[in-house]
Amino acid sequence: MGYLENYDSWKTSDELTEKERARLLAMTDEEKKECFWAPLEFGTAGMRGVIDLGVNRMNRFTVGRATKGLADYITSLGEAAMKRGVVIARDTRRKSDEFAVLTAKILAGCGIRAYLYEDVRPVPMCSFAVRALGAEAGVMITASHNPKIYNGYKVYGPDGAQMSPESTDKVVGYISKTPYFGIKKIDADFDAESVKGLDGVEVAPLVTVIGGGVDADYFAAVESLGLSPDAVKEFGGKVRIVYTPVHGTGHMPVTKVLAHMGINVTVVPEQALPDTEFSTVRVPNPEEADTLALGVKLADEIKSDVVIGTDPDADRMGVAIRDDKGKFVLLNGNQIGSLMTEYILRRRKENGTLPSNGAIVKTIVTTELARKIAESYGVATFDVLTGFKFIGEKIKEWEATGEYVYLFGFEESYGSLVGTHARDKDAVAAAMIFAEMICYYDSVHASLWQVLQDLYAKHGYYCERSTSVAFGGVDGMDRMRAIMQKLRGASFDDICGSRVLASDDLVSGVRKNADGSTQKIELPSSNALKLHLAGGDWICARPSGTEPKLKFYTAASASSSESASARAEGYLAFMKKFAE
Numbered sequence: 210m211g212y213l214e215n216y217d218s219w220k221t222s223d224e225l226t227e228k229e230r231a232r233l234l235a236m237t238d239e240e241k242k243e244c245f246w247a248p249l250e251f252g253t254a255g256m257r258g259v260i261d262l263g264v265n266r267m268n269r270f271t272v273g274r275a276t277k278g279l280a281d282y283i284t285s286l287g288e289a290a291m292k293r294g295v296v297i298a299r300d301t302r303r304k305s306d307e308f309a310v311l312t313a314k315i316l317a318g319c320g321i322r323a324y325l326y327e328d329v330r331p332v333p334m335c336s337f338a339v340r341a342l343g344a345e346a347g348v349m350i351t352a353s354h355n356p357k358i359y360n361g362y363k364v365y366g367p368d369g370a371q372m373s374p375e376s377t378d379k380v381v382g383y384i385s386k387t388p389y390f391g392i393k394k395i396d397a398d399f400d401a402e403s404v405k406g407l408d409g410v411e412v413a414p415l416v417t418v419i420g421g422g423v424d425a426d427y428f429a430a431v432e433s434l435g436l437s438p439d440a441v442k443e444f445g446g447k448v449r450i451v452y453t454p455v456h457g458t459g460h461m462p463v464t465k466v467l468a469h470m471g472i473n474v475t476v477v478p479e480q481a482l483p484d485t486e487f488s489t490v491r492v493p494n495p496e497e498a499d500t501l502a503l504g505v506k507l508a509d510e511i512k513s514d515v516v517i518g519t520d521p522d523a524d525r526m527g528v529a530i531r532d533d534k535g536k537f538v539l540l541n542g543n544q545i546g547s548l549m550t551e552y553i554l555r556r557r558k559e560n561g562t563l564p565s566n567g568a569i570v571k572t573i574v575t576t577e578l579a580r581k582i583a584e585s586y587g588v589a590t591f592d593v594l595t596g597f598k599f600i601g602e603k604i605k606e607w608e609a610t611g612e613y614v615y616l617f618g619f620e621e622s623y624g625s626l627v628g629t630h631a632r633d634k635d636a637v638a639a640a641m642i643f644a645e646m647i648c649y650y651d652s653v654h655a656s657l658w659q660v661l662q663d664l665y666a667k668h669g670y671y672c673e674r675s676t677s678v679a680f681g682g683v684d685g686m687d688r689m690r691a692i693m694q695k696l697r698g699a700s701f702d703d704i705c706g707s708r709v710l711a712s713d714d715l716v717s718g719v720r721k722n723a724d725g726s727t728q729k730i731e732l733p734s735s736n737a738l739k740l741h742l743a744g745g746d747w748i749c750a751r752p753s754g755t756e757p758k759l760k761f762y763t764a765a766s767a768s769s770s771e772s773a774s775a776r777a778e779g780y781l782a783f784m785k786k787f788a789e
Contacts, residue, residue, distance in 0.1 A: 257361030278384030294322025331523030370601030457521030495527025
């Protein structure tokens with residue numbers, strides 16, 4: 210159907226409230242086109258979109274349809290899978306409460322057990338609970354670090370990682386056969402407010418509220434990851450760490466873990482409580498300097514040297530530290546991950562717990578500095594596609610084969626996972642390790658800034674840059690596809706004076722070398738193109754898996770930060786101009 214046919218079918222539905230009907234009737238023709246031109250895409254990262262009415266928006270009807278598709282998939286697996294059930298968590302966004310409760314009621318209406326968290330919880334606690342409860346799947350209502358007008362629906366498999374592409378394809382098949390209206394759900398009067406504070410209580414047939422019991426197991430798992438208990442004991446009460454949850458789900462778990470360890474932390478008061486409007490920030494993204502501005506202000510007041518922030522669903526962590534001049538500097542995801550890699554491997558070696566077959570995992574667009582650090586400790590490095598589910602897959606693989614021991618995994622977009630208690634990004638565990646790391650370096654009289662500079666001096670200066678080009682509107686996806694096709698068809702000899710040695714087409718799985726030879730790439734198919742340049746530099750282009758954006762990544766290494774930065778910036782400018 211065209212967008213007007215879709216619009217008319219919604220406008221006449223008797224399931225609309227008067228407010229919803231009024232919203233539809235008030236839509237301009239352009240809004241009708243934007244909201245109804247095509248169904249919101251459901252991929253391996255679930256679905257994410259602007260909150261509004263329409264097939265291309267996040268609302269109770271698109272959430273209901275997705276849930277029914279998931280329910281039909283689980284039903285197809287048999288009665289045992291239905292009994293294992295689905296864990297449901299939510300962040301602090303607009304409509305998250307409503308969507309979570311709706312998901313529970315629809316699953317129960319399909320005869321599937323639903324485990325609904327009693328209040329907001331972050332991504333890692335949802336991932337942990339799926340495995341802890343032996344559930345068949347998990348649903349996280351979140352749009353991560355996106356602006357307040359967004360929400361999303363993320364689905365996990367039984368291993369606690371984001372659902373595999375194979376299972377996702379089956380879910381999508383069921384969703385495509387599901388209408389937006391007439392979806393059955395149980396008739397029960399519980400809501401998000403009435404379940405708060407409950408734990409282990411069945412509030413309706415097949416709907417069990419979970420909370421403190423699962424939380425306690427998660428906290429025990431996270432705290433067991435500590436590597437420097439002596440340093441924490443000596444310096445935990447002396448350090449001054451400023452933390453902001455940016456109105457999100459991180460407040461309770463981060464402060465609880467740090468308090469239990471005895472690490473001093475001061476929470477930014479203006480950003481401590483949940484706020485669907487994220488009213489103190491432009492966007493709730495701790496990657497952005499202005500998002501951490503209140504934290505930096507507080508840090509200056511209390512003489513703190515570090516500010517830690519987590520995004521609304523607490524799967525990403527941003528950090529600001531003081532440089533050698535005492536000025537706060539925002540670290541990027543590659544720097545945070547590299548510091549954590551060095552700390553984890555250093556302490557493992559010092560503690561005598563570094564395995565001979567240890568390995569770290571990073572994505573193909575993440576810094577090569579991590580590989581250099583790992584090599585210096587005799588640890589292997591594995592590259593995977595962008596998307597934390599692929600890091601989760603490595604953990605699962607090595608647990609089965611014993612070939613490697615997982616030590617750490619991270620991606621340039623500020624997500625990491627210490628330990629194997631969860632199978633998605635965990636900013637709670639990251640904040641704990643980072644706070645512990647501060648205590649440790651205090652014990653050996655070193656600053657984080659100096660540690661970072663020492664890594665550059667030892668391994669070379671690595672600089673990475675990235676940007677996203679948004680493609681809104683009905684033809685946005687077509688324009689992105691055309692640019693990716695243009696890139697694949699182009700012949701690059703050199704870029705900004707650096708010779709192109711090879712190009713990896715992740716769709717075909719073939720690397721084309723400059724001499725004309727080819728070789729197979731041992732990675733799953735993905736819509737990405739990576740160019741390998743002289744000296745280890747690289748460029749990558751790929752469409753976002755959750756948003757209508759084309760992402761460009763560049764990386765360069767040199768003997769000086771100025772030279773590495775100039776090359777990385779040059780590559781980025783070239784790619785942006787090429788895509789115009």
